[in-house]
Amino acid sequence: MRITVWNEYRHEQENEEIRQIYPNGIHNVIGDFLKSEHSVKTATLDEAEHGLDDERLNETDVLIWWGHKAHEEVSDEVVEKVRQRVLQGMGLIVLHSAHFSKIFKALMGTSCDLKWRENDDKERLWVVDPSHPITESLPSYIELEKEEMYGEHFDIPTPDETVFISWFEGGEVFRSGVTYKRGKGKIFYFRPGHESYPTYYNTQIQQVIKNAVNWASPLHTPTPQYGNAQPLEIIRKK
Numbered sequence: 001m002r003i004t005v006w007n008e009y010r011h012e013q014e015n016e017e018i019r020q021i022y023p024n025g026i027h028n029v030i031g032d033f034l035k036s037e038h039s040v041k042t043a044t045l046d047e048a049e050h051g052l053d054d055e056r057l058n059e060t061d062v063l064i065w066w067g068h069k070a071h072e073e074v075s076d077e078v079v080e081k082v083r084q085r086v087l088q089g090m091g092l093i094v095l096h097s098a099h100f101s102k103i104f105k106a107l108m109g110t111s112c113d114l115k116w117r118e119n120d121d122k123e124r125l126w127v128v129d130p131s132h133p134i135t136e137s138l139p140s141y142i143e144l145e146k147e148e149m150y151g152e153h154f155d156i157p158t159p160d161e162t163v164f165i166s167w168f169e170g171g172e173v174f175r176s177g178v179t180y181k182r183g184k185g186k187i188f189y190f191r192p193g194h195e196s197y198p199t200y201y202n203t204q205i206q207q208v209i210k211n212a213v214n215w216a217s218p219l220h221t222p223t224p225q226y227g228n229a230q231p232l233e234i235i236r237k238k
């Protein structure tokens with residue numbers, strides 16, 4: 001499978017503390033644990049066309065998106081190209097603060113707003129759909145010693161499936177793993193991954209992303225036809 005991991009790649013370059021955690025960027029950490037099973041390329045905000053030109057998008061089966069502080073710098077033209085590719089069947093995995101990315105909001109049609117707090121909260125991600133393929137090889141919950149809190153209400157459309165719900169030390173809960181279908185494409189939003197914590201080194205978090213890539217991969221399904229259509233049979237005039 002052909003995977004593209006997209007990352008703003010701003011925090012890691014501008015903040016020494018975060019650079020110590022992800023010296024080569026979040027995108028390369030994610031890409032590295034996927035490379036054993038897939039063909040992986042990376043793309044970042046400051047590349048030409050954000051690294052997502054037509055050729056790259058057309059060669060991508062699943063796009064993984066991490067963003068935080070520079071959502072508005074992503075061009076509307078690129079967002080629309082990504083949206084069209086999702087509708088055509090490309091999978092999309094949206095991580096952590098990319099809930100506010102232009103592409104996720106464009107596909108959801110809502111504000112995608114939520115509560116948040118940076119206070120080193122412990123998080124437990126509970127599996128609430130143990131039959132779902134994204135939960136394969138996982139325990140009943142994943143515990144993260146420290147993470148940024150996201151709390152309800154999460155202003156998203158009712159998910160097609162809710163896979164994970166998080167509990168935080170401060171008392172909040174959050175729909176941390178949800179799926180959607182848009183056109184022929186499948187979308188998975190996964191909450192953990194604040195840049196100041198080493199979350200993407202956690203093997204269980206990596207397993208979720210590996211599973212999500214397999215789940216979101218395109219299928220060879222019929223392409224709907226729209227607009228004026230000629231009859232398949234002879235219509236006898238009466």
